[in-house]
Amino acid sequence: MSEILVNKLTGTSTAGSILVTGEGNSTTTNLQQGLAKAWQSITASGGTPSFNDSFNTSSITDSNVGRHTLNFSNSFSSVNYAVTGSCQTSSTSQLSNSGEFRVGDLTTGTEAFSTANEGQTVFVDCPRTHIYQLGDLA
Amino acid sequence: MSTVHCNTVQTSSGGAVTLTKQEASKARVNANGDTPVINGSFNVSSLTDNANGNFDFNVTNSFSNANFSTAASSHNSGASFGTSPYTGGKTTTLFKIQTANTGGTSADHDIMDGIVQGGLA
Numbered sequence: 001m002s003e004i005l006v007n008k009l010t011g012t013s014t015a016g017s018i019l020v021t022g023e024g025n026s027t028t029t030n031l032q033q034g035l036a037k038a039w040q041s042i043t044a045s046g047g048t049p050s051f052n053d054s055f056n057t058s059s060i061t062d063s064n065v066g067r068h069t070l071n072f073s074n075s076f077s078s079v080n081y082a083v084t085g086s087c088q089t090s091s092t093s094q095l096s097n098s099g100e101f102r103v104g105d106l107t108t109g110t111e112a113f114s115t116a117n118e119g120q121t122v123f124v125d126c127p128r129t130h131i132y133q134l135g136d137l138a
Numbered sequence: 139m140s141t142v143h144c145n146t147v148q149t150s151s152g153g154a155v156t157l158t159k160q161e162a163s164k165a166r167v168n169a170n171g172d173t174p175v176i177n178g179s180f181n182v183s184s185l186t187d188n189a190n191g192n193f194d195f196n197v198t199n200s201f202s203n204a205n206f207s208t209a210a211s212s213h214n215s216g217a218s219f220g221t222s223p224y225t226g227g228k229t230t231t232l233f234k235i236q237t238a239n240t241g242g243t244s245a246d247h248d249i250m251d252g253i254v255q256g257g258l259a
Contacts, residue, residue: 018147
């Protein structure tokens with residue numbers, strides 16, 4: 001198997017655009033477009049949210065119970081990036097209730113989100129919330 | 139630091155390269171279900187509005203099978219809380235996002251995001 005050891009890939013026609021051949025060996029897909037540009041694993045129990053781990057995220061702001069704002073290290077080029085998330089409401093156990101994650105207001109440098117109980121009657125701080133964002137960086 | 143300048147990366151035999159312990163997503167979308175309109179996307183050619191809160195997102199490059207993974211989230215400005223979208227019913231040429239209100243009734247949401255991982259055809 002041939003292998004290239006390198007620290008950085010740059011497109012020759014457009015620096016930020018490289019195509020890779022897909023699994024079916026025919027179509028190509030854009031490498032940069034497919035990469036997650038930010039993600040977070042968050043613990044918010046006890047009223048203070050914190051990152052278990054994260055990428056391209058500088059901090060998290062606690063707006064209220066179950067309502068938080070993420071601050072990105074490198075901003076997106078527009079507010080049209082895609083966000084998905086999920087949460088558990090009572091513990092990190094496999095038997096914990098799932099919560100309801102809601103995407104909030106988006107800016108190029110921040111993302112607000114909220115978490116609620118499974119019955120959607122009250123906002124709750126979740127002991128485990130996972131979020132990731134894909135889109136174009138500025 | 140070494141840098142490789144190129145436009146396309148593939149194996150020496152013309153196939154898909156392996157990214158060490160990583161896999162890129164093959165499609166994403168940020169859409170408004172009220173309008174409906176696609177705000178931003180990758181590998182998504184169009185959306186089909188099947189019914190209230192029921193959308194197909196047609197992909198430009200098809201998947202090799204229907205076993206790809208779709209993660210979705212949404213936001214309805216008219217509701218206080220979020221509801222988890224349903225993503226079943228996909229085919230090799232489209233992924234689905236279905237949204238509902240707190241009571242479980244299908245409803246269009248003004249922010250509807252999806253991210254897809256899987257193998258391309």
